[in-house]
Amino acid sequence: MTSETVALPRVPRAARRARGNLGLGISTIWLSLIVLIPLASVVVKSTEAHFWSVVTSPRAISAFELTIGISLAVAAINAAAGTLIAWVLVRDRFFGKGVVDAFVDLPFALPTIVAGLTLLALYGKSSPFGIDISYTRWAILLALLFVTLPFVVRSVQPVLIELDPEMEQAAASLGATEAQSFRRIVLPNLWPAIVSGAALAFARAVGEFGSVVLISGNIPRKTEVVSVFAFAQIESDATASAAAISVVLLALSLLVLLGIRSLGRTR
Structure with missing residues (x-):
């Protein structure tokens, strides 16, 4: 043939x-x-507003400080908790693992206003647990932790899947403990993914609106985040001022994304 x-x-x-x-x-x-x-x-x-006077007003500065401070805390908590969740999903076997893995993506699919209503029902004045944190900064932290949950998990998970377990086995055969293997072998490989996921969580938290607008109470200089402050400017027919606030958020998010890209090039 x-x-x-x-x-x-x-x-x-x-x-x-x-x-x-x-x-x-x-x-x-x-x-x-x-x-x-x-x-x-x-x-x-x-440019139609007095840009500098708008973004440096006491109310705006208070909103920026609150938003950035809580967003940094959210990023740090997600870095630790998200890495742990990714580790459990990749390395452990248990009943209902697929369901837990699907629930990680729930904040992506669920409308954020629904998340705010749910948190308000669970941790508001009518809480079935007797825990009322509504209209406090703790409520904002909890809401932002909910909506940013998937970022670190989904960034770390594929790296863990591709990580060769033989390196850890070799370290164990040489007398290294599990903690030493994680610190010296696993963590250096995961670190870029952890930082990338935490940065994305920070960028999302800075601009979040739907999940915090109900549970935060929106008290000026106390529990008012930047996105809600910008919305209040629109309601007051000060759209140029709202645009000025939005430009600052845009610049901050762009810097975070550029930082992630530069980190990706060094990996």
């Missing part, structure tokens, strides 16, 4: 270049319509 090799037609370089340019053009137009133009309009709108 003889085998015949079918020669595939060669696509001219000019045609390949034309296809690539077409794809690039469509992608650029789509990103411009969905992301760049709306963001540019917010920046332009912010």
Whole structure:
């Protein structure tokens, strides 16, 4: 029997270049319509206000301090708890593991306002547990922990799956304890993913609105986060001031994302 090799037609370089340019053009137009133009309009709108006086007003500074402080705490807690959850999901076997793994993504699928209502019902004045933290900073922390839960877990999980357990076994054969193996072998490999997930959690927490608008009470200079402060400016028909606040949040989130990208290039 003889085998015949079918020669595939060669696509001219000019045609390949034309296809690539077409794809690039469509992608650029789509990103411009969905992301760049709306963001540019917010920046332009912010110039109609006295930008510096708006973002440095006592109420704005208080909101920024509260938001950034709690977001940093949320990122730190997620770094530890998310790594532990990812470790359990990858390394342990137990009944209902698939259900627990699916519940990790629930904050992505659940509308954030529903999360706020749920937390208010569980930890508000009518709490079945007798725990009332509504209209406090603890309520904001709890709400932000809920909506940012998946970030570190989903960042660390694939790294753990790909991590070769033979390195830990070799360390154990040389007399290393489990804690030493984790600190010297596992953690250095997980660290970039932990930092990346925590940074994403921080960026999400800084701009969160739906889950905190009900349970925080929105008390100026006490429990008012930046996103709610910007919404209050819109309700007061001060859209330019709200745009100025939004530009600061945009710049902060962009810096975090650029930091994540630079971390990814060094991995």
